[in-house]
Amino acid sequence: MRKLIAGNWKMNGLASSLAEIEALKGLTGEAACDIVVCPPFTLVEKAVECTKGAAIAVGAQDCHAQAAGAYTGDVSAGMLAEIGARFVILGHSERRLAYKEMDAAVAGKAAAVHEAGLTSIICVGETRAERDEGRAIDVVRAQLEGSIPDTATSSNMTIAYEPVWAIGTGLVPTLEQIGEVHSSIRHMLEERLGDDGRRVRILYGGSVKAQNAKAIFGVSNVDGALVGGASLKASEFAGIILAAV
Numbered sequence: 001m002r003k004l005i006a007g008n009w010k011m012n013g014l015a016s017s018l019a020e021i022e023a024l025k026g027l028t029g030e031a032a033c034d035i036v037v038c039p040p041f042t043l044v045e046k047a048v049e050c051t052k053g054a055a056i057a058v059g060a061q062d063c064h065a066q067a068a069g070a071y072t073g074d075v076s077a078g079m080l081a082e083i084g085a086r087f088v089i090l091g092h093s094e095r096r097l098a099y100k101e102m103d104a105a106v107a108g109k110a111a112a113v114h115e116a117g118l119t120s121i122i123c124v125g126e127t128r129a130e131r132d133e134g135r136a137i138d139v140v141r142a143q144l145e146g147s148i149p150d151t152a153t154s155s156n157m158t159i160a161y162e163p164v165w166a167i168g169t170g171l172v173p174t175l176e177q178i179g180e181v182h183s184s185i186r187h188m189l190e191e192r193l194g195d196d197g198r199r200v201r202i203l204y205g206g207s208v209k210a211q212n213a214k215a216i217f218g219v220s221n222v223d224g225a226l227v228g229g230a231s232l233k234a235s236e237f238a239g240i241i242l243a244a245v
């Protein structure tokens, strides 16, 4: 499967950061994998302009489940589509934990993303305590079951497995642990989507760097990465992209 490498800038980046996207174009050229950059809302439209003609797609980091209405501060999937976004990250643990975003809310947002013709990147992952209690796979399966809407197919949905304890910590699960969770996600996707479940890309996220990327990409059912901190610098992000091809 063609790998997908997505960068989640989180709440980082001013207009001057678009220089990193410019630099990325030169560093990756025609890389044989799909590349997505997800800057904050304020930079989505500018990033789309900046990537015109380049093999880099642009995504957002959240959206509302409704198409329009009295939802102060929110942005709809249709609004993102109109300015050229192609992907939307949903259910990131930083949102699940900070805003008590539940699986059903994530599913509602994902359905809106699919309705708008965009691709959802649905994030799941256990906390340290859940892993220590031996519940990692059960937690991930329950999150997936609740977060995937009926509109999902392999062409409009990507899954990202991001153990909460690996995000921004420099800690990474063993390759065996990553393989175990990814194969159970694959199993669940096949149960849910039949043969099409085999074609859904499953990304790993959590302290991915240029140095550890190649080993992680060698694990079966790892179809790419969702990268936080290391996506902010073009040279580091390009190192991860090149490790995928």
Ligand SMILES: O=C(CO)COP(=O)(O)O
Binding pocket: 008, 092, 162, 166, 167, 168, 169, 170, 205, 206, 207, 208, 226, 227, 228, 229, 230
């Ligand atoms: O949360 C992440 C991507 O969504 C991962 O973040 P880090 O790569 O900084 O650990």
